[in-house]
Amino acid sequence: MKKGMTQQKLGELLGLDPNNASARMNQYERGKHNPDYTTMKRISDILDVPVSYFYCEDEYESSILEATHHLNTEQKLLVLAFIKTLKP
């Protein structure tokens, strides 16, 4: 984490109300509550990954999503074609 980054600033970067950004970030970091969809979406935008990334159940799945995220349509179709060549 970047030096000097506080829960407060982190929350503000996510567009949370500055009046409660710190409390909310703390609740998220400590697992007390989960961010709502809007917040998840903002996090995914900032990290430049798809929202689905956060629901992945294995690390390879998430890596593949991350790597795929910026490909164009043609390239995604190539990936799909490649997967189909693999033995079931």
Place this chain on the structure above:
Amino acid sequence: MKKGMTQQKLGELLGLDPNNASARMNQYERGKHNPDYTTMKRISDILDVPVSYFYCEDEYESSILEATHHLNTEQKLLVLAFIKTLKP
């Protein structure tokens, strides 16, 4: 949809309380409410896709997740390697 499949039966297959399976499935189908995570997970298990599938924002992304879901680790690594060969 299979003939004779009712909202009631569908909900029971998902492990919902039979006393309200019909009401809940109806609320989901008509967009009145959204299923909680536990229910989403059960749906994903039955459909044999990862939960992340439901959070995909484009159809190629979801297809790739679906196709990847049953690959073994070695194969997933091959997919990752292939993606890295694509021009950025």
Place this chain on the structure above:
DNA sequence: ACAGATACTAAGAAGTCCTTAGTATATCTT
């Protein structure tokens, strides 16, 4: 038309997250 099955809904209960206001802990500054 009637009976039974299925679809659908309103409204209150229950649960989750957000907000507020504050305490605890860490980190400066003198």
Place this chain on the structure above:
DNA sequence: AAGATATACTAAGGACTTCTTAGTATCTGT
């Protein structure tokens, strides 16, 4: 070290969402 300031953290109630209940509406077969 003591006090001041910054940061981390939390309890409790409010707001919002879903679940449950109980019932009405619509469809289907006879």
